[in-house]
Amino acid sequence: MHLGDIFDDLDFTMATAGIEITAVEIDSRRCAPGVLFFALDGQVAKGIDYVADAVANGASAVVVPAMVSCSVPVIVIPPSRLRAALAHACAAVTGRPDREVQLVGITGTNGKTSVATLVASLCTALGWHGDSIGTLTQERTTPAAPELWRTLRALRTPIEDSAKHVVALEVSSHALDQDRVLGAHFAVAAFTNLTHDHLDYHETMAQYFAAKARLFTSEYASRAVIWVDDPYGRRLADACTLPTVEVRRSDASQVASTLSGTSFLWRGWAVSSPLIGDYNVDNALLAMAIVVALGASEESVANALRSVAAVPGRFEVVHDDSPTVIVDYAHSPDGLERVLHAVRALSSGRVITVFGCGGDRDRAKRPRMGEVATSLSDYVIVTSDNPRSEDPEQIIDEVLSTVPAGAAQRIVDRAEAIASALSMARDADVVLIAGKGHETTQSIGDQVLAFDDRLHVREILK
Numbered sequence: 001m002h003l004g005d006i007f008d009d010l011d012f013t014m015a016t017a018g019i020e021i022t023a024v025e026i027d028s029r030r031c032a033p034g035v036l037f038f039a040l041d042g043q044v045a046k047g048i049d050y051v052a053d054a055v056a057n058g059a060s061a062v063v064v065p066a067m068v069s070c071s072v073p074v075i076v077i078p079p080s081r082l083r084a085a086l087a088h089a090c091a092a093v094t095g096r097p098d099r100e101v102q103l104v105g106i107t108g109t110n111g112k113t114s115v116a117t118l119v120a121s122l123c124t125a126l127g128w129h130g131d132s133i134g135t136l137t138q139e140r141t142t143p144a145a146p147e148l149w150r151t152l153r154a155l156r157t158p159i160e161d162s163a164k165h166v167v168a169l170e171v172s173s174h175a176l177d178q179d180r181v182l183g184a185h186f187a188v189a190a191f192t193n194l195t196h197d198h199l200d201y202h203e204t205m206a207q208y209f210a211a212k213a214r215l216f217t218s219e220y221a222s223r224a225v226i227w228v229d230d231p232y233g234r235r236l237a238d239a240c241t242l243p244t245v246e247v248r249r250s251d252a253s254q255v256a257s258t259l260s261g262t263s264f265l266w267r268g269w270a271v272s273s274p275l276i277g278d279y280n281v282d283n284a285l286l287a288m289a290i291v292v293a294l295g296a297s298e299e300s301v302a303n304a305l306r307s308v309a310a311v312p313g314r315f316e317v318v319h320d321d322s323p324t325v326i327v328d329y330a331h332s333p334d335g336l337e338r339v340l341h342a343v344r345a346l347s348s349g350r351v352i353t354v355f356g357c358g359g360d361r362d363r364a365k366r367p368r369m370g371e372v373a374t375s376l377s378d379y380v381i382v383t384s385d386n387p388r389s390e391d392p393e394q395i396i397d398e399v400l401s402t403v404p405a406g407a408a409q410r411i412v413d414r415a416e417a418i419a420s421a422l423s424m425a426r427d428a429d430v431v432l433i434a435g436k437g438h439e440t441t442q443s444i445g446d447q448v449l450a451f452d453d454r455l456h457v458r459e460i461l462k
Contacts, residue, residue, distance in 0.1 A: 004016070004018065021061070055070050098184045100165070102167070104166060111286070112135070117168075131168070166294060190225040192286060200363065224244040227286055277346070313436070349430065350428075354418055358435075359443075370399040374404075383410070385436060386439075
């Protein structure tokens with residue numbers, strides 16, 4: 001695509017307008033000939049400071065919030081319009097792949113990954129094309145605009161393939177606040193819940209909610225599916241002007257759950273799935289409602305749920321016999337509380353919990369997570385969970401700051417903590433290892449080390 005075609009409302013010389021643009025980047029290190037570089041500010045660095053690097057790496061043109069001197073064409077766009085221009089350029093250069101799929105945007109504190117994965121799996125089981133973009137597939141929950149649009153382009157199906165194609169995208173509050181999904185239009189926007197998390201970024205729950213609520217406007221979506229048993233979901237549904245499907249726990253009846261799966265009645269249809277725990281019933285109800293909103297019949301969706309696989313790292317049973325060991329991604333107070341209630345309901349023995357809190361993240365939630373773990377478990381070991389640049393001992397101090405003395409043990413080394421929990425477990429006990437789920441690395445200081453809770457458990461029990 002030519003530069004003049006991307007910015008057809010700007011005046012260029014013929015030579016400048018004819019520059020071939022093959023990609024858009026916001027990372028100067030990824031620039032090469034044919035790249036249009038956007039000097040977008042980060043949380044710390046100024047994008048304009050990297051223009052020289054982008055040009056040195058081969059960028060064919062740059063978009064900046066203020067004039068700079070360089071050897072390639074410079075397009076100046078006011079800071080307030082820069083992100084919108086980035087979204088437009090990414091969509092144009094990739095050929096608007098969002099128009100060739102039905103996008104589903106899923107937002108909320110907990111459950112985004114599970115619901116997105118379930119939606120993609122249900123679509124595949126129905127004979128459609130189903131894909132998901134999020135925590136399990138990308139480095140960030142919601143990719144930056146250039147990566148998001150490239151991913152959508154890579155996923156699109158050939159023109160001659162007439163099967164419906166659905167892409168479920170996890171949409172984080174950070175992404176909405178930073179306009180990463182601006183310009184994309186969603187066939188369905190879905191809301192899971194809103195609980196304490198990310199207040200290091202949003203500062204207040206009101207601001208956190210406001211960021212999430214942006215997705216539920218005609219600017220982004222055609223219709224909404226909202227979990228209304230959550231107070232913020234209820235508030236969102238009451239204010240939403242889009243056609244809305246309300247989903248609640250009472251949509252499921254005769255719920256029966258074991259460590260091998262769950263069954264229930266939904267809209268008159270018998271449903272069974274390998275998903276475990278009450279909160280996964282909530283996730284399934286949302287996913288099924290979304291797929292029905294996309295045009296599937298209720299009967300076909302109910303039947304399709306039987307064939308979906310469990311979501312990696314989400315209530316994943318990695319050892320199912322004497323003792324049972326479960327790995328889960330729960331890393332917020334509400335997420336940990338939900339999974340512990342589910343574990344307790346399925347356990348005839350003790351519940352032994354291993355968890356930690358991430359470094360360089362919301363510190364206010366740490367004491368609450370300590371309270372949740374110790375109140376709902378028989379034994380708790382607090383350990384490291386990606387301490388990053390923080391002192392692991394200090395993080396554990398904050399987790400235990402409101403916990404009675406002796407209510408939990410501290411073992412900084414995560415491998416040692418898991419081994420200790422397994423060594424004390426009796427046959428009827430359940431060991432829950434929370435916080436990292438599907439993750440395969442541990443960030444300590446400036447090192448990213450290989451570490452997978454699931455593999456570590458299997459190695460110990462082998």
